[in-house]
Amino acid sequence: MYLLELGGEDDAFAAREAASAATGLRRIAPGLAVAGGIVPRRIRGLAYTHRASELLGRGAADLASARAVLEAASIGREGSVAVRATDVHGSSGVSTERAERELGGILVDRGFSVDLDDPDHLLRVVFSEGVFEADADGNALERAEGDGPDEPTGERVSVCTLGWLTAESVRDFGTRAPTDKPFFQPGSMDPLLARAVANMAGARAGATILDPMCGTGGVLVEAGLVGADVIGTDAQAKMARGARENLRHFLERDEPSPTGVSRGSWHVGRGDATRLPLADDAVDGVVFDAPYGRQSKIDTHRLEDLVAGALAEAQRVAPRAVVVADRSWAGEARRAGWELEASFERRVHRSLTRYVMVLERRSP
Ligand SMILES: C[S@@+](CC[C@H](N)C(=O)[O-])C[C@H]1O[C@@H](n2cnc3c(N)ncnc32)[C@H](O)[C@@H]1O
Incomplete structure (x- = not known):
């Protein structure tokens, strides 16, 4: 025990x-x-x-x-x-x-x-x-x-x-504060939360984790440091470029990561989370941090459609997902074929609460 x-x-x-x-x-x-x-x-x-x-x-x-x-x-x-x-x-x-x-x-x-x-x-x-x-x-x-x-x-x-x-546990998260990374944008996820959601999605050596809205790559860095191979897409070319810069910086080193495992491989491309260039069941777990507010960065999507589409694509490519957002999206997740395994509300500050949903693919 x-x-x-x-x-x-x-x-x-x-x-x-x-x-x-x-x-x-x-x-x-x-x-x-x-x-x-x-x-x-x-x-x-x-x-x-x-x-x-x-x-x-x-x-x-x-x-x-x-x-x-x-x-x-x-x-x-x-x-x-x-x-x-x-x-x-x-x-x-x-x-x-x-x-x-x-x-x-x-x-x-x-x-x-x-x-x-x-x-x-x-x-x-x-x-x-x-x-x-x-x-x-x-x-x-x-x-x-x-x-x-x-x-x-x-x-x-x-x-x-x-x-x-x-x-x-290795307490080195302070060395990866979003503002200290080679590429920073407001709205980047802090490394503690990013590591936790990566772990919940199944990040470990031998697993492949996808973040289809990877932004600066915060989740992918943490998943890669615990040994997972990681794949990221983002609709904005600037974000895909920046995420590559961060992943190169944190994952392309010869020595094992501070947790003692070999860092995972990485691949990032520009892409639409609602139309992923991946085969069914291509990855072990998906994590994404949905855009906040009413607007997504893709003009053709309303936020509701973007999240619903991303949930459906995630369900096609992985049996498990963890979604972070400024609201619950539980109804959209169920309609996309997910079962809500757990959900959490994390208060970031007075006007921002983050919702974390842990999703398992519903058996047919
Ligand atoms: C909240 S941010 C993600 C932040 C990220 N977790 C980080 O640590 O930097 C949401 C991201 O979704 C991207 N995005 C918006 N619509 C998208 C779409 N249809 N497909 C892929 N990415 C999209 C945005 O460009 C933005 O980078």
Whole structure:
């Protein structure tokens, strides 16, 4: 069993991304999920998961409980250790410094040496408290603070988990801020969201991912860095040229990417997302970020027709798609033959909410 420490503001979204790197994933408390199995190299490429640890035990979110778990655990490891504790969103009020000191003391009593700089084994201790309810799949859903009295009451959880660090995600997204890329245009997707939607669409070594409205190529860069081969089209020649510049810059390097995989191949051309020059089932997943507002960049399309046409083409060429937009487009997706597997609303700022739809091709 593994413990995943989720990042960002939306655990449901983080857990959906993490499912691309883990099996049997289930959220257990704010910021925390457990999984039956993980693929460490994919954990390294996640945007909204920080770490995965091999679960040693769990208890309630207080220090006495954490001590009891560690004292009772059988530890089949040798070498030096360090303890790192976190209190998710400060929810439990446990002193993490004291937890690190006291739990480290227990490990010393059990014969381990402590090496804070370069330990052979790092024990992750996570405290989390919050209110949860279960969805239809038995997954715990986090509930917002301040929900009104009419809302169904959830279960209050108090959890402490202890586990040996197995894999950490590579936090290098700051090096790919849209404004720092060789080609920048307003409206570029930030690399964290781009990585998450690429992962949700199935980006990994051996898979091919298409962004038919690729803009500056933000999604394709992130998909390529986790090893996927990527294809992009954009209606504007300027965008296709710019995306090529960005992909050349980030994907044409000899050394493996920071996540440890070989960068994927890339191909970008000018094209219309409603009439793709691709055979049926040509790719494994499609991601697109639909134009915002009323106007598309192609005079011949209204935005509604553009999105409906792009959804239909995506459904022809791939079994899975992730669509990001300023509205839901769920009705158009269903009419194009998709099933809505999950949907999320992400507030970017006061006047912009991004909708993310995860789509699976409906079986005939
Ligand atoms: C919101 S932007 C995509 C931004 C992109 N995700 C990024 O990170 O730069 C939408 C893109 O769709 C393109 N577009 C509009 N109509 C299109 C069509 N019919 N076919 C292909 N691309 C189209 C626009 O030129 C624009 O670059």
